[in-house]
Amino acid sequence: MGTVSEARGGPKLLDREGFLAVAMLMPAVLYIVFLVGIPFVMAVLFSFSDVSVGSPTIDRFTLETFNDVINDPVFRRSLQNSFVFTLFAQGLVLILATVLAILLNRNFRGKWIVRLLILLPWATPIAIGAINWLWLLDSVYSPLTWILREVGLIGAGALLGPRNVIWLGQETLAMASIIAIHVWRMLPLSTVIILAGLSSIPQDIQDAVQVDGASFLRGWFQVTLPLIRPILMVAMLFGIIFSFTDMTVVHVLTRGNPNNTTQVLASWAFYTGIEGGSLAKGAATAIFLMPVLLGVAILMLRVARRTEVR
Amino acid sequence: MLKRSGFSRRNFLKGLGLGGLVGASAVSPTFQVMAKPSQQVSGELRILQWSHFVPQYDRWFDPFARYWGEVNGVNVTVDHINLAEIPAATAAEIAAGEGHDLIEFLSPPASFENSLMDLSDVVQEARTRFGPQVGLGERSTFNPTTNKFFGFCHGWVPDPGNMRRSMWELIGMPEGPKTWQELLEGGERILNEQGVQMGIGMSNELDSNMAARALIWSFGGAEQDESERVTINSPETIAAVAYMKDLYERAMTPEVFSWTAASNNQLLIAGQASYILNSISAYRTLQKVDAPVSDDVFVTAPLAGPNGVSLVSQHVIPIYIVPNHAKNPDAAKEFILHLVANYNQAVFNSELYTFPAFFNTAPQLLEEGGWLDVDPFGSRPINKLQLLKQAESWSTTIGHPGPANAAIGEVFGTFILPNMFAKAARGEMTPEAAVADAEAQMNAIFERWAAEGLIGGGR
Numbered sequence: 223m224g225t226v227s228e229a230r231g232g233p234k235l236l237d238r239e240g241f242l243a244v245a246m247l248m249p250a251v252l253y254i255v256f257l258v259g260i261p262f263v264m265a266v267l268f269s270f271s272d273v274s275v276g277s278p279t280i281d282r283f284t285l286e287t288f289n290d291v292i293n294d295p296v297f298r299r300s301l302q303n304s305f306v307f308t309l310f311a312q313g314l315v316l317i318l319a320t321v322l323a324i325l326l327n328r329n330f331r332g333k334w335i336v337r338l339l340i341l342l343p344w345a346t347p348i349a350i351g352a353i354n355w356l357w358l359l360d361s362v363y364s365p366l367t368w369i370l371r372e373v374g375l376i377g378a379g380a381l382l383g384p385r386n387v388i389w390l391g392q393e394t395l396a397m398a399s400i401i402a403i404h405v406w407r408m409l410p411l412s413t414v415i416i417l418a419g420l421s422s423i424p425q426d427i428q429d430a431v432q433v434d435g436a437s438f439l440r441g442w443f444q445v446t447l448p449l450i451r452p453i454l455m456v457a458m459l460f461g462i463i464f465s466f467t468d469m470t471v472v473h474v475l476t477r478g479n480p481n482n483t484t485q486v487l488a489s490w491a492f493y494t495g496i497e498g499g500s501l502a503k504g505a506a507t508a509i510f511l512m513p514v515l516l517g518v519a520i521l522m523l524r525v526a527r528r529t530e531v532r
Numbered sequence: 533m534l535k536r537s538g539f540s541r542r543n544f545l546k547g548l549g550l551g552g553l554v555g556a557s558a559v560s561p562t563f564q565v566m567a568k569p570s571q572q573v574s575g576e577l578r579i580l581q582w583s584h585f586v587p588q589y590d591r592w593f594d595p596f597a598r599y600w601g602e603v604n605g606v607n608v609t610v611d612h613i614n615l616a617e618i619p620a621a622t623a624a625e626i627a628a629g630e631g632h633d634l635i636e637f638l639s640p641p642a643s644f645e646n647s648l649m650d651l652s653d654v655v656q657e658a659r660t661r662f663g664p665q666v667g668l669g670e671r672s673t674f675n676p677t678t679n680k681f682f683g684f685c686h687g688w689v690p691d692p693g694n695m696r697r698s699m700w701e702l703i704g705m706p707e708g709p710k711t712w713q714e715l716l717e718g719g720e721r722i723l724n725e726q727g728v729q730m731g732i733g734m735s736n737e738l739d740s741n742m743a744a745r746a747l748i749w750s751f752g753g754a755e756q757d758e759s760e761r762v763t764i765n766s767p768e769t770i771a772a773v774a775y776m777k778d779l780y781e782r783a784m785t786p787e788v789f790s791w792t793a794a795s796n797n798q799l800l801i802a803g804q805a806s807y808i809l810n811s812i813s814a815y816r817t818l819q820k821v822d823a824p825v826s827d828d829v830f831v832t833a834p835l836a837g838p839n840g841v842s843l844v845s846q847h848v849i850p851i852y853i854v855p856n857h858a859k860n861p862d863a864a865k866e867f868i869l870h871l872v873a874n875y876n877q878a879v880f881n882s883e884l885y886t887f888p889a890f891f892n893t894a895p896q897l898l899e900e901g902g903w904l905d906v907d908p909f910g911s912r913p914i915n916k917l918q919l920l921k922q923a924e925s926w927s928t929t930i931g932h933p934g935p936a937n938a939a940i941g942e943v944f945g946t947f948i949l950p951n952m953f954a955k956a957a958r959g960e961m962t963p964e965a966a967v968a969d970a971e972a973q974m975n976a977i978f979e980r981w982a983a984e985g986l987i988g989g990g991r
Contacts, residue, residue: 274984275623276644276938290976295969296946361787361795362802390790477736480789481954493736496620497945499643499938500980 268505275499287502296482297507300490304511306397307486308465311404315461316454318405319412324442326413327420344410352474355403359389359475390476393483400471400484407471408464412457419453420446455525462518467511487511565873569604570657573863577601577608580622581636581850582615585813585885592881600870606863615848616793619945626855633858634867637683638848639738639944640672640929640936645682645986649854652681654865658872662890668929669889672849672936677760677987683851684868687878687886689811690923691742691847693832694796699726699806708807708832712750712775715807715835719783722806730783730807731799733791733950734776734957738848740791740950743809745930746844747772748949750837755943755974756934760987762978764952765971771838773956773963780957789954800829811847812917816883819910827912833919834926842926849929850886883909884917887924939974939981948973 235241269287271280291297326337343351358366367386370376378384390396423446431441447454469488472478478485478493485493487510495504579597584590594610601608613621615638625631626647641648651673659665669685695708699722709715719730733740748754753769756762780788787795797814799805801821808814818826834842854864871878875893879886884903888894896902904921906914931940943949952970955961961969982988 272980272984274643274646274938275619275626276646276648277984278623278627278647286980290980293976294973296951360798361785361790362798362804385785386787388786388790391786391788396790476790477792479735479791480786481734481951481958481960482736492620493946494942496623498942499619499945500942500977501623503980 265505265508268502269509270506271502273501273505275496275501278501287506291503291506291510296478296485296490297487297510299482300478300485300487300507301510303397303483303485304466304487304514307401307404308462308514310401311408311465312458312461314401314405315408315412316458319409319416319457320454322409322413323416323420326417340413341410343407348407348470349474351407352403352471355399355406356475359399361386361388361391364389391480393480396476396480396484400475403475404465404468404471408461411464412461415453415457415460416450419450422453423449452525452528456522459518459522459525463515466514466518566600566603567661567870567873569866571862571866573860573866574605575607575860575863577606577634577860577863577867578632579608579610579634579636579864579867580618580632581610581612582618582638583612584882586816586881586883589878589882589886592877596871596874596877597867600867604863604866606860606867608867622853622855626857629857631855631857633854633860634864635853635855637851637853639851640849640931640941641683641851641853642675642936642938642986643941643945643981644853644855645675645678645680645938647856648682649856649858649861650680650682651684651852651854651865651868654684654868655681658684658869658890661869662872663892665889666891666924668846668849668924668927671931671934672846672929673851674935675937675986676935677937677985683853685849685851685889686868686872686875687850687889688927689847689849689886690920690927691746691809691811691844692834692920692923693807694800694810694812694814695807695830695832696728696800696803696805696828697830698828699728702726708830709835710833711836712747712779713838716775716779716782719779719806723783726806728804728806729785729787730779731788731791731796731805732776732779732784732807732809733788733795734780734954735789735791735950736947737791737950738793739796739810740788741930741944741947742845742847744949744953745932746809746834747776747837747953749843749928749932750835750841751775752837752839752841754933755940755949756931756978758934760934760937760939760978762971762974764974765967770963770967773953773966776953777956777959777963789958801825809844812883812885812920816885816909823910831917831919833922843928843932844926845930845932846927879903880908884920887920891924937981937987938984939978939987942977942981943974946973946977 267280270283270285272282272284272287273280322340326333358364364386367376370382370387374380376382376387389399427445431445467488469486469492472484472486472489473492476484478489487507491504491508494507495501590612597608597610611632618635618637622635622644626644655665665685666688668688673683673685674681693708697706697708700706700708700718703718703721703725705714705718709718723729732743748769751768751772753766753772754763796808796810797817800808800814801818803825812831815826815829815831818829834844836842852868854861858864872890872893875888875890876896879888879894879897887897891898897904898921904917907917911917930936930944948970952966955966955969956963978987
C-alpha cells in the first residue's frame with residue numbers, strides 16, 4: 223500500500239530525507255553562524271585593528287594592539303588567573319559532583335527534594351546568585367563573619383583576630399571566594415551529567431559487582447569509573463568552557479580586586495574593551511581564550527566520536 | 533520628602549526671567565518653564581539615562597520629559613539603567629548604529645567622540661540663554677584637538693569629605709581633618725582608640741578613581757599636563773603614593789581593596805568609618821535610614837596637601853551625548869535646553885546631590901538663605917551643607933589640568949591610578965616602582981589615542 227503522499231502523486235518536500243536534514247540542522251547552523259561565527263570573525267579582525275568604542279569601523283590593520291596587550295601586566299595576571307580559576311574550580315566541581323551523584327543515585331526518603339535543592343543554584347540567574355554572595359561576603363554585614371564571631375573564631379584573642387574577615391579584599395581569600403562561588407554555581411550541572419551516567423549503568427553489572435564481594439572503592443575504580451569516564455569527560459569539558467569564559471562572578475564580586483589579582487581574561491577584555499573604550503585591545507585580550515577553547519572543543523569531539531564507536 | 537516650598541511663585545518667576553527666555557510659558561503640575569523650541573520638533577525622542585541615586589529624581593524627570601514632549605508634539609520615552617551599564621549599552625548601540633537619541637553619561641565619554649554629534653551649537657545657545665557654564669563642565673566635554681563638544685554637561689556632583697563628628701571630637705578635632713596630614717594622624721588615633729577605620733578606596737570602582745586623583749592633585753601631581761602629555765611620574769605623585777601607603781597601614785583595613793561604589797555609604801551607615809570621600813549620597817541615605825546618626829555626619833572641605841593645595845574631582849558629572857545614529861537630534865538638543873532652563877527642579881529633586889552646570893538656572897542653591905544655607909531636606913543643623921557653596925572653587929574634572937580626553941577616559945576605565953596606590957599600599961611595589969608602572973601603562977594608552985587623532989592637538 224502506498225503512502226498518502228505517494229497517493230497524491232509523489233513524495234512531499236517534508237518526506238525527503240535530504241531536505242528534512244537540512245531543515246532541521248538549519249536553526250542550529252544559523253545560530254552558530256550569527257551568534258558565534260560572525261562575532262568570532264569580528265573579534266579576530268578587531269584584534270588586528272585600531273577600533274575603539276567610538277570608531278567601530280576598521281581603518282587599518284596593525285599588530286600593535288597585540289604588542290600592547292602582551293606588555294600589559296594586568297593581562298598577564300589575568301591569563302594566569304584564568305588557568306588557576308579554571309583548574310581549581312573544575313577540580314573541585316568534578317570531585318564534589320561525583321560524590322553528590324553517587325549519593326543521589328541511591329534511594330532515600332526525600333530524594334527529589336534534595337535533587338531540587340541541588341539544582342537551585344543552576345536555575346538561579348548567575349547575576350542574582352553572585353549579588354547574594356556579594357552580601358554574604360560583605361566586609362561589614364557578612365552573615366558568615368557574624369557566624370564566625372558568634373562561634374568565637376573572631377574576637378579579641380580569637381583564632382582569626384578581632385576584626386571582620388575581609389573576604390574580597392585579600393588576594394588569597396578573594397580568589398578562593400570567587401572559585402568557591404563558581405563551584406557552587408557549576409556543581410548542579412556536573413552532578414546531573416554524572417548522575418545520568420551512573421543511572422545508565424545496567425543493574426546486572428552492579429549486581430555482579432556486589433555478588434563478587436568487591437568493596438565500594440574497588441567497585442568504583444574498576445567498574446563504575448571506567449564505564450562513566452566518557453560522560454565524566456563531557457562534564458569536565460563543559461565545565462572548563464564555562465569556567466574559562468566566565469566573567470560574571472568576577473565582575474559582580476570583585477571586579478578584579480584587590481589590585482587586579484582576581485582579574486580573568488574575560489573580565490579584563492570587558493574592562494579594556496568597553497569601559498576603557500579600546501575595542502581592539504579588548505578583542506585582542508579575548509582572543510587569548512581561543513587556544514584553550516579550541517583544544518577543549520577538539521577533545522570533546524574526540525570523546526564524542528569514541529563514545530559513538532563503542 | 534519633596535517639599536513644595538522650593539517652588540514658590542517667586543522662584544518660578546525668577547526661572548521665567550532666566551537668560552531672556554522667550555515664547556510661551558506653560559505651567560505644568562511641576563511648574564515647568566516652557567521655552568519655545570527654536571525649531572519645529574516632532575516624532576520620537578528616546579532617552580537613556582541612569583537610575584538616579586535619588587529615586588525622587590527619576591519620579592520627577594520622567595513625567596517632566598513626557599510633558600515637554602506632549603506640549604511640543606514629541607513622543608518621549610525614558611529608559612533607566614544602572615550607571616555602570618551605560619558605557620556597554622552605548623558601545624552596543626553605536627556598533628549597531630541604532631538606539632537612543634540622547635544618552636546620559638556620568639563620566640566624560642571622550643572615547644566615543646567619533647560616533648557622537650558635535651553639540652557646540654547647543655552649548656553656545658545654552659550660554660547665551662543661561663550664562664556661563666562651570667569650567668569643569670567644559671573641560672569634560674570639549675576636545676581642544678578636534679575643536680568639538682562631544683557632549684553637553686548639564687550638571688555636576690561635588691565630592692567633599694564626610695566625617696563622623698563624634699569620633700573626631702573624642703580626639704580633639706571636632707571640625708574634622710583639614711589636611712591630609714591631619715587625616716593620617718587623626719585617623720590613626722581613631723582606629724587605635726575607638727577601633728573604627730576610615731575608608732578611602734583603592735579598587736576598581738568610581739570612588740577610588742576620584743580619591744586617587746584628589747590625593748595626587750593635593751600633593752601637586754597630575755596625570756597629564758595642559759598639553760595632554762603624561763606627567764604622572766613626578767616626585768609629587770610618588771609622595772602621594774607613599775602617603776597613601778602610610779595611611780593604609782595606620783588607619784585602614786584591606787576592605788579598601790574590595791571597595792565598591794556602595795562601600796562608602798555602607799561603612800558610614802554602619803558606624804564603621806570615621807571619614808570617607810564621597811558626594812552627599814551617603815549622608816542622604818543615612819538621613820532616611822537613621823536620622824539621629826545622620827546628625828553626627830558632617831561634610832568637610834577637601835583636604836590640603838603639603839603645599840596647601842586642596843582640589844578634588846567632581847564625584848560624577850551628568851553629560852548628555854547625541855550619537856550619530858540618533859534619529860531625532862533636533863528634539864534631543866531642544867530637550868537639553870529645556871532641561872537646563874528648569875534646572876532648579878533638577879537640583880531640588882536630586883535633593884541637592886546634583887549641582888547645575890549653569891548656576892544661573894538654580895539661583896536658589898547658592899543665594900543668601902538659599903537651599904545650601906537652609907537645607908530643605910531636614911539637615912540638623914539646617915546649614916550643614918553650607919560649605920558646598922564654595923564647591924566649584926575646589927572642584928575640577930578628571931584629566932586636570934588638561935581636558936578629560938579619551939586617553940584619560942581609558943586610564944579611568946581601567947583603574948590604573950587606584951591600582952597604582954594599591955600596589956604600593958599592599959607592599960607589592962615601592963611607591964617609585966608603582967608610579968613608574970602606571971606611567972608605562974599610561975604612555976601606551978596615550979600613544980594609541982594620539983594615533984587615533986583624538987588627543988595632543990594642543991602640543
